[in-house]
Amino acid sequence: MKLITEFRDSSRDVKLLWGSVFLRLLSYGITNQVLTLFLNAIQMSESQIGWFMSLTLVGDVVCSYILTWYADVWGRRTVLVYGSVMMLLSGLVFSFSTNFYWLLIFAIFGVISPSSDEVGPFKSIEEAMLAHLTPHNKRPEIYAIHALMGTSGGALGAIMCGTFLHMIQKLKWVHTDLESYQAVFLLYALIAVGKVIIMLCLSGQTELDMHHHEPQTNEEEQPLIQRSPEPKSGGLSPETKSILAKLLVIFMLDSLGYGFMTSGWVIYYYAKYFMMGSMALGTLFFCNQIVSALSSIPSSFIARHMGPVKAMVSVQAPSAIFFMSIPLAGHHLAISILFLVLYAATTAMDVTPRQILLTNIIRPQDLTKVMGTVNIGKTMARCVGPIFTGMLAQKDHLALCYVISGSLVLAADCVLAFWFFKFDGKIKRQIS
16 A cells, blocks of 8 residues: 555654654644633633634734744744744643633743644644655655644544543542643643654754755646746745635635634533533544544545545535534434534545645745745634634524534635636646
């Protein structure tokens, strides 16, 4: 199987980056189970929780913009080490403080994920590193393994959190739910130490200046918008800016929808509507993440044979419909879980096609900045939803957020198909 071959033959740096995304999503999966419950335990209302999450994402936008835009100047490894240290500090503050302002400061300027999704500068820089370390025809498998490692980490984090909470409560190492949640953030800080070590082990091959002047062997391997002269002052070429504007519209619309019902709010929904305990929630979302992880395996095959744009649309549309159907189950837990699992089985299949699309239409010199800008735009769009989700949850209308979320994702798919179907043919030839 080609995935196994690429896993075995990949370079040390690529494997370290896979280890990095595994640990990062493991830590996000752990804290995702308790963040909303932790904030609720320190007497924050649902509306305040929504504002807290939005402000956290606003801070992430500002910090990530600066770090990703200048990562190639300051050094990619340096920026990733800094981000990992901020993960460590954020975990320690959430472990030992309940002061609203300290929590907000370290949520904004540190690295705390309010949704188990990617935050901080890591995703953009690591994906740019993988692109520069990997030839075009191997990227589908490399990115599929990268996605698999991330979703597997998130799955393990979910079950680890539930098991860890159950164990420390049963052994009476903690006396309140709040102390249990703080212990989880301490575990988050310990995992961040592993992240720091991995970042320090990366070689100089991951830096842009090691790849900037590499020749392309033929026209088919050229990025689709590479032919412009080198822009001055480290800016983006006009063609790159044109593509970037379209990418921002699509991915920000998609993330706007996702922000209305992040995984943190989904956990809150099941905890409140179905009265599920920590162990049950951990098991449910572990199984959900495992399904999601397994679905990333065929994503490289789908992208290679359909083209990245057709692949994205064909999996995102049913995924959005399944997500919108979750509240239609009412208080029938089994039916609700069925729709949740169907959503998980399709939602991760677009990760590899999306990475292939971005890394094949953008010049290598612009890649870190473009991917950083796209991810920052996505985070900025996600800032909006939690505010309204908190307000709707306080009025007992949390279920409505599922419908809003799915509708916006479907709209993003329509725009994606309209603007980018034309790229599929050449990208298929590049990655074949």
